[in-house]
Amino acid sequence: MDGIEAWLGVIAASPWALPAMATLVFADAFLVVIPGEAAVTAFGALGVAQGAPPLIAVVAVAGAAAFCGDLCCYLVGRAVGVERWAWMRGPRVRSALEWARARLERNTAVVLFTARFVPFARLAVNLAAGAARLNPARYLGVVAVAATAWAAYQAVIGALVAALVPGGPLVAVVVSVVVAIGIGIGIDLLLAQRARRRAAR
Numbered sequence: 001m002d003g004i005e006a007w008l009g010v011i012a013a014s015p016w017a018l019p020a021m022a023t024l025v026f027a028d029a030f031l032v033v034i035p036g037e038a039a040v041t042a043f044g045a046l047g048v049a050q051g052a053p054p055l056i057a058v059v060a061v062a063g064a065a066a067f068c069g070d071l072c073c074y075l076v077g078r079a080v081g082v083e084r085w086a087w088m089r090g091p092r093v094r095s096a097l098e099w100a101r102a103r104l105e106r107n108t109a110v111v112l113f114t115a116r117f118v119p120f121a122r123l124a125v126n127l128a129a130g131a132a133r134l135n136p137a138r139y140l141g142v143v144a145v146a147a148t149a150w151a152a153y154q155a156v157i158g159a160l161v162a163a164l165v166p167g168g169p170l171v172a173v174v175v176s177v178v179v180a181i182g183i184g185i186g187i188d189l190l191l192a193q194r195a196r197r198r199a200a201r
Helices: 002-013 017-028 036-049 055-080 091-106 108-115 119-131 136-164 168-200
Strands: none
Touching (some): 017 055, 036 055, 036 136, 055 136, 091 108
16 A cells, blocks of 8 residues: 555656646547546546645646647547548447537537536537537637636546545545546436437427
8 A cells, every 4th residue: 555655656746747647638538438537536636635746737737638639629520520430420429429510509608618528428529510610719718618627627526535535645546536437427327318318209
């Protein structure tokens, strides 16, 4: 246990800690299996439990990486559309893209903001926004706010767990990651249940 906590301390103090987190968050915009949320939550916990990296730096770096990832998805959608590659034509992706496109037409700001908190919807909405050639100025403003709010939310989960749960940095990181994953699963289940209800009508 002491060895693991010492290792966590080395990670937290490393100059590569925040760049590594940023890489995961950026990649998470394209690949939903990348644990971007968990990384931000874990570093939020370390920021409180170890004193490094600073919580504000975690939020700022994660927010910037999330913004860049979403922007790249938008640019891909704008440049190649949403039918160029085979993975875009799969039934699940097509369904998500159609859902995103329909809602972007009615509630652009709300959809862009809330999609940042739902991994698969995040990808679909940003691709669809680019393919629809949504006004760049409007898109950038909403996505910047959404990315910052998402980063703060994820980091604060970790910080609160570290502040409230005894047991040191290892326990704080493990519990905060479990909580973040649990929240993500809960959101996915609620959205799936909502979609089933709509389909049954």
